[in-house]
Amino acid sequence: MRTTTYSSNAVVTPKVQIGSERVLHTEKLTIGYKNKNIVRTVGHALDLTLRPGQFVCLLGPNGAGKSTLIKTLAGIQLPLEGKVFIAQEDIYTIPKNALARKLSLVLTDVVQTGNLDVYTVLTLGRYPYANWFGTLCEADTKIIIEAARATGIEKYLDKQLDQLSDGERQKVMITRALVQDTPLIILDEPTAHLDLPSRVEVMRLLRTMARQTNKAIILSTHELDLALQAADTIWLMMPNQSLISGAPEDLIINGTFEKAFSKTGFDFCRDTGTFRVNSPVEDKIIQLTGEGYTYFWTKRALEREGYRITDEAEDIVSVQQSIHICQWTLNRSGVVHHFNAVEMLLTFLRTEISAVINNSVQSIIS
Ligand SMILES: Nc1ncnc2c1ncn2[C@@H]1O[C@H](COP(=O)(O)OP(=O)(O)OP(=O)(O)O)[C@@H](O)[C@H]1O
Numbered sequence: 562m563r564t565t566t567y568s569s570n571a572v573v574t575p576k577v578q579i580g581s582e583r584v585l586h587t588e589k590l591t592i593g594y595k596n597k598n599i600v601r602t603v604g605h606a607l608d609l610t611l612r613p614g615q616f617v618c619l620l621g622p623n624g625a626g627k628s629t630l631i632k633t634l635a636g637i638q639l640p641l642e643g644k645v646f647i648a649q650e651d652i653y654t655i656p657k658n659a660l661a662r663k664l665s666l667v668l669t670d671v672v673q674t675g676n677l678d679v680y681t682v683l684t685l686g687r688y689p690y691a692n693w694f695g696t697l698c699e700a701d702t703k704i705i706i707e708a709a710r711a712t713g714i715e716k717y718l719d720k721q722l723d724q725l726s727d728g729e730r731q732k733v734m735i736t737r738a739l740v741q742d743t744p745l746i747i748l749d750e751p752t753a754h755l756d757l758p759s760r761v762e763v764m765r766l767l768r769t770m771a772r773q774t775n776k777a778i779i780l781s782t783h784e785l786d787l788a789l790q791a792a793d794t795i796w797l798m799m800p801n802q803s804l805i806s807g808a809p810e811d812l813i814i815n816g817t818f819e820k821a822f823s824k825t826g827f828d829f830c831r832d833t834g835t836f837r838v839n840s841p842v843e844d845k846i847i848q849l850t851g852e853g854y855t856y857f858w859t860k861r862a863l864e865r866e867g868y869r870i871t872d873e874a875e876d877i878v879s880v881q882q883s884i885h886i887c888q889w890t891l892n893r894s895g896v897v898h899h900f901n902a903v904e905m906l907l908t909f910l911r912t913e914i915s916a917v918i919n920n921s922v923q924s925i926i927s
Pocket residue numbers: 594596601603621622623624625626627628629630
């Protein structure tokens with residue numbers, strides 16, 4: 562029997578690979594800042610590749626260099642060393658107008674557009690294709706309407722940009738990038754300032770755009786949960802100037818994710834892909850049985866209280882979940898206590914603990 566092992570370092574060259582061409586790549590890219598003689602390097606010798614249809618989320622702790630990398634990839638900040646190539650061309654050799662047909666950029670800052678209406682803002686996305694007189698043709702109008710329909714902002718076309726919420730405005734700027742119709746879209750924190758439903762919607766929209774239009778999309782974000790769910794690939798900027806690239810699941814399984822965000826008081830849980838604010842306290846252990854979302858949220862609550870969930874614990878919390886009712890029981894030394902809310906269970910456990918502490922203090926005093 563023939564077996565083949567594929568590792569992330571293996572060079573795999575199948576006969577046909579969709580999206581095998583590179584929309585963007587870098588060679589030994591070193592990024593950072595040079596002020597007089599002081600050099601501040603934030604990313605060193607990065608070799609990155611982005612392919613058509615790939616949806617990449619750039620993550621990293623504060624100050625790791627996400628914005629610096631985004632600006633360098635978009636050609637608005639010079640690298641300290643190395644090169645950025647857009648479709649095999651050095652980005653700094655591409656004339657501005659030609660670059661605007663290859664790359665669109667959405668920045669975080671709230672755009673100052675005076676009193677422009679949404680439709681006019683979207684027409685700006687077509688300027689790289691406008692004729693000598695700067696006028697748009699019927700095909701441009703069609704592209705604008707279709708893009709607005711795809712992102713669900715059709716109803717705002719006549720509104721002025723400053724009459725929209727942050728989330729709606731962000732969608733307009735993403736639509737403008739779509740209207741610009743470039744094979745590559747780069748976004749710096751597109752979900753900043755948005756509420757949770759809008760953040761989910763923007764992420765979903767971008768992912769769908771990558772899938773349906775085969776555009777390569779890279780965005781920087783602090784939305785770890787959403788990025789882990791939505792990205793094809795995570796680019797993780799590490800505190801040591803390196804960048805690790807991989808499928809979200811690989812970075813979780815091999816511990817890279819945990820390492821990048823290791824911080825006192827925060828724990829990344831590989832089982833759930835989430836951060837825990839409080840580390841479990843080793844001497845508080847409890848057993849938990851049950852299933853479904855009630856089990857999940859009960860586990861979260863117990864861990865927040867500082868419990869470590871283990872089958873070795875003598876106290877057993879059981880969760881019963883049915884369509885109509887959720888119930889919790891605590892079996893402690895053969896005595897069964899019943900609760901109909903997580904809060905009641907937690908209150909009981911807290912009281913029990915303080916009772917134990919009070920008793921031991923009493924016995925020390927006496
Ligand atoms: N103009 C500048 N001159 C010198 N250093 C800078 C400049 N701008 C940013 N830096 C430094 O470069 C590093 C990377 O900054 P950058 O803004 O790229 O990080 P980031 O990952 O986007 O951070 P955050 O998550 O907080 O937005 C930081 O240490 C920052 O202090």
